[in-house]
Amino acid sequence: EYTYLQYHSYITIPFVEDASIENAIHCLAVMLYYNRPPEAITDRMKRLTPVAMRMEVKEGINNCLIINDSYNSDINSLTIALDFQNRRAAAKGMRRTLILSDIYQTGLPPASLYRKVADIILHKGIERLIGIGPVISDNAYLFNLEKEFYPTTESFLAQLDPADFHNELILIKGAREFHFELISETLELKQHETILEINLDAIVHNYNLFKSKLRPETKIICMVKAFGYGAGSYELAKTLQDRGADFLAVAVADEGAELRKAGITMPILVMNPEMSSFRTLFSYYLEPEIYSFELLRAIIAEGEKLGLAGYPVHIKIDSGMHRLGFEEKDMEQVVEILNDQTVVIARSVFSHFAGSDEKRFDDYSHRQIETFSRCADYLQQHSKHKILRHILNTAGILRFPEYQMDMVRLGIGLYGVSPIDTPCGLETVSALKTTILQIKTLSAGETIGYGRKGVLSRDSRIAAIPIGYADGLDRHLGNGKGCVVVNGKRAAIVGNICMDVCMIDVTDIDCKPGDRVEIFGEQLPVTEIAEKLDTIPYEILTSVSTRVKRIYYRE
Numbered sequence: 001e002y003t004y005l006q007y008h009s010y011i012t013i014p015f016v017e018d019a020s021i022e023n024a025i026h027c028l029a030v031m032l033y034y035n036r037p038p039e040a041i042t043d044r045m046k047r048l049t050p051v052a053m054r055m056e057v058k059e060g061i062n063n064c065l066i067i068n069d070s071y072n073s074d075i076n077s078l079t080i081a082l083d084f085q086n087r088r089a090a091a092k093g094m095r096r097t098l099i100l101s102d103i104y105q106t107g108l109p110p111a112s113l114y115r116k117v118a119d120i121i122l123h124k125g126i127e128r129l130i131g132i133g134p135v136i137s138d139n140a141y142l143f144n145l146e147k148e149f150y151p152t153t154e155s156f157l158a159q160l161d162p163a164d165f166h167n168e169l170i171l172i173k174g175a176r177e178f179h180f181e182l183i184s185e186t187l188e189l190k191q192h193e194t195i196l197e198i199n200l201d202a203i204v205h206n207y208n209l210f211k212s213k214l215r216p217e218t219k220i221i222c223m224v225k226a227f228g229y230g231a232g233s234y235e236l237a238k239t240l241q242d243r244g245a246d247f248l249a250v251a252v253a254d255e256g257a258e259l260r261k262a263g264i265t266m267p268i269l270v271m272n273p274e275m276s277s278f279r280t281l282f283s284y285y286l287e288p289e290i291y292s293f294e295l296l297r298a299i300i301a302e303g304e305k306l307g308l309a310g311y312p313v314h315i316k317i318d319s320g321m322h323r324l325g326f327e328e329k330d331m332e333q334v335v336e337i338l339n340d341q342t343v344v345i346a347r348s349v350f351s352h353f354a355g356s357d358e359k360r361f362d363d364y365s366h367r368q369i370e371t372f373s374r375c376a377d378y379l380q381q382h383s384k385h386k387i388l389r390h391i392l393n394t395a396g397i398l399r400f401p402e403y404q405m406d407m408v409r410l411g412i413g414l415y416g417v418s419p420i421d422t423p424c425g426l427e428t429v430s431a432l433k434t435t436i437l438q439i440k441t442l443s444a445g446e447t448i449g450y451g452r453k454g455v456l457s458r459d460s461r462i463a464a465i466p467i468g469y470a471d472g473l474d475r476h477l478g479n480g481k482g483c484v485v486v487n488g489k490r491a492a493i494v495g496n497i498c499m500d501v502c503m504i505d506v507t508d509i510d511c512k513p514g515d516r517v518e519i520f521g522e523q524l525p526v527t528e529i530a531e532k533l534d535t536i537p538y539e540i541l542t543s544v545s546t547r548v549k550r551i552y553y554r555e
């Protein structure tokens with residue numbers, strides 16, 4: 001909202017970081033100065049894009065986390081990166097370290113530039129500074145914190161002792177000429193070369209895509225159960241919280257507690273609360289799904305002991321899935337119990353489809369909607385406050401948007417997988433990648449791996465890659481059933497998949513040890529692997545073992 005001379009108007013900007021907001025205000029000021037009409041301003045502000053940058057978060061040595069931002073090194077992107085670091089540090093209670101090179105292209109005299117930088121990093125709570133470059137070193141006296149300076153990246157690396165870094169959130173930010181990737185390589189933890197890459201921008205894209213299919217007032221519950229469908233719940237939760245998502249949903253109370261400890265403040269629903277988890281629910285203000293009388297009575301009793309009032313719960317209706325939930329015949333008694341106490345209130349009422357992704361079940365889905373609506377109406381009629389209702393999952397949003405009601409529950413779509421055949425413009429979020437360890441040239445007739453299952457029918461080049469069934473690579477993909485992608489080409493998996501390693505046929509592919517291999521991702525969609533294994537993409541995504549390092553990045 002802004003006022004300028006005679007205008008009073010509103011703008012919406014697609015950012016959350018302080019630095020981007022400040023940039024946007026500059027844009028606004030320029031347009032006002034040039035007397036652009038308010039409608040044009042509103043329209044153009046919506047279309048601003050953030051300063052290009054790529055930040056990667058990686059696990060580092062000695063319990064450190066490394067944020068790598070080597071795209072550019074101006075003051076503005078430094079502020080954005082510091083904000084990003086701050087949000088992470090606050091969540092994890094870690095010490096904040098900045099490794100910073102000389103900053104180019106500011107047009108300011110060095111003393112004023114580094115005075116400004118010193119101000120910013122002090123203000124953003126940096127506790128330790130490592131300055132690299134002749135100019136920043138000359139201005140060392142301006143910085144008032146724990147500090148070290150080196151003239152070049154090489155001189156820093158030459159004296160670097162990994163033991164000097166502990167439990168720190170290290171932001172590495174340097175102009176390209178400084179080759180700070182050498183520093184991040186040294187500080188990164190490398191035990192296992194298989195990684196799951198998660199594109200946080202793709203999550204945002206997918207979230208916005210679904211949002212655009214819904215009425216503006218419809219709320220979205222983002223499903224981050226099962227460790228964010230394998231992608232890591234904290235990073236996703238943080239990203240979605242920043243985008244203004246309304247609710248998160250996890251499977252069990254402990255998952256929710258972890259998110260709260262990490263600084264997630266938005267409402268969190270717990271889908272499968274256990275009787276033993278009420279204290280955890282209450283202490284972290286997690287909102288349980290209530291699916292049975294037993295659970296309803298127990299939570300009221302437990303809440304009463306603690307003197308709680310108006311604690312939000314979500315009433316689950318079984319409209320045809322026949323998993324958990326109250327049935328239509330139970331509603332009268334549910335209302336009786338709810339109206340006879342003040343400990344909990346129904347914040348929402350919801351149900352889940354058994355087959356919303358399949359046309360042949362559309363009649364059944366419609367009957368589910370009818371049953372659910374009758375239950376929800378009954379509950380609402382007997383309540384003094386508004387109760388939100390929701391039934392759509394991802395497939396539901398795509399296929400029955402007219403039943404979006406007050407809220408929807410977005411799961412698999414957020415992770416870039418469409419549950420229906422028609423493409424809908426989703427972006428791939430997760431890519432499972434590894435690297436070639438060794439390549440052997442072998443003659444026709446030789447066998448590969450355990451049980452001598454992989455028999456070579458021609459002279460072949462066989463590569464070993466460090467991923468096996470213990471990483472979540474389904475053993476049924478062995479013996480030619482599955483493949484991976486090397487330098488843009490598909491390579492069949494040869495022989496049985498081992499626990500930590502498997503072998504692939506790269507006879508027709510130009511490649512060498514160290515080359516990247518995609519197990520799934522943009523070039524080999526999870527849907528394709530799921531089909532081969534006669535399962536669903538959900539299982540492929542959630543099977544990636546927790547020992548596989550997750551790497552998050554934003555463009």
Ligand SMILES: *Cc1c(COP(=O)(O)O)cnc(C)c1O
Nearest residue numbers: 223352393394395409410411412
């Ligand atoms: C997992 C889940 C969803 C999300 O389903 P998707 O098919 O992934 O969109 C929605 N509602 C409930 C109750 C769930 O358990």
